[in-house]
Amino acid sequence: MRIVLVGPPGAGKGTQAAYLANNLSIPHISTGDLFRANISQGTELGRKAxxxxxxxxxxxxxxxxxxxxxxxxxxxxxNGFLLDGFPRNVSQAEALDEMLKSEGITLDAVLDLEVPEDEVVRRIAGRRICRNDSSHVFHVSYSPPKQEGVCDTCGGDLYQRDDDSEETVRKRLEVYHTQTEPIIDYYRNQGLVVTISALGKVTDVTKRAMEALEKLQKA
Structure with missing residues (x-):
């Protein structure tokens, strides 16, 4: 399958992309990974970026x-791919359509992960990161440390990143609504959009997504 994954920041796109790509045996192609790979490899595109x-x-x-x-x-x-973070706007979506058309292939689905705005803010603004090791991540509501402000793993200080503040999250949501959300209507007009709730456990969201994609394949 050829899938585009969309959703606001905090919807869990990266996590779901990894699970879905693995379940569907297709590569997960994220914009962040593309930039990092091209820059680290010193490609012409990487140098430009x-x-x-x-x-x-x-x-x-x-x-x-x-x-x-x-x-x-x-x-x-x-035989397929899952795009995460691309296309980011309608002009990129149009370019992707032209790109695929030139290869004689089309998208199978655009999976829209739906999360209420207040939940997005709660998810992101509640994150706390360990100063000693950024892989140690906690959440004030969903996975709080045993002792407030202290990492369970190494005892390091926990802090909130600047870009996780509520003000910054709401600005990121504004950018999403202005630039990226319009691609949902663009693809809806092509009959490609499948919207699922991204609330609940990660495994439940993955199950919903897989069931929706399987239903689409059978249609």
Whole structure:
């Protein structure tokens, strides 16, 4: 299957993408991974992206699109892929359509992970990270440390990242609503959108997504 995964920040896209890609035996292609791989490998596209990032500017659509095109041309993506973070806006969605059309293939589904805005804020603003090891992550409501402000694993201080503050999260949501959310209507007009609730346990969300995709395949 060829799938685009969309949803607001805090919807659990990265987690669900990994599970779904594994269950469907297709590669998980994320924008962040594309940037990191191209930059670390020193590709021409990576150098271009880095120059914009170092200047504090957004990487232009054409660079992101070219990276995605290169990745989707790899042998492991021949039978399908799951795109996470791309397309990010309608112009990228149109470019993706043209790209796939030139290869004689189409998308099978656009999976929309739906989460209420207040829940997004609660999920992200409640995160606390260990200063000693950023892989030690807690949540004030869902997975609190035994002692407030102290990492259970190493005893390090827990803190809230600047980009996890409620004010920043709401700004990120504004950007999502303005730039990315319009692609849902774009794809809905093509009959590709499958919306599922991203509330509840990770495994429950994955089960809902798999059932929705299987139903779509049978239709």
């Amino acid at each position: 880095k120059s914009y990032m170092d200047a504090g500017e957004l990487v232009p659509d054409e660079v992101t699109i070219a990276m995605a095109k290169d990745r989707m041309a790899q042998p492991d993506a021949r």
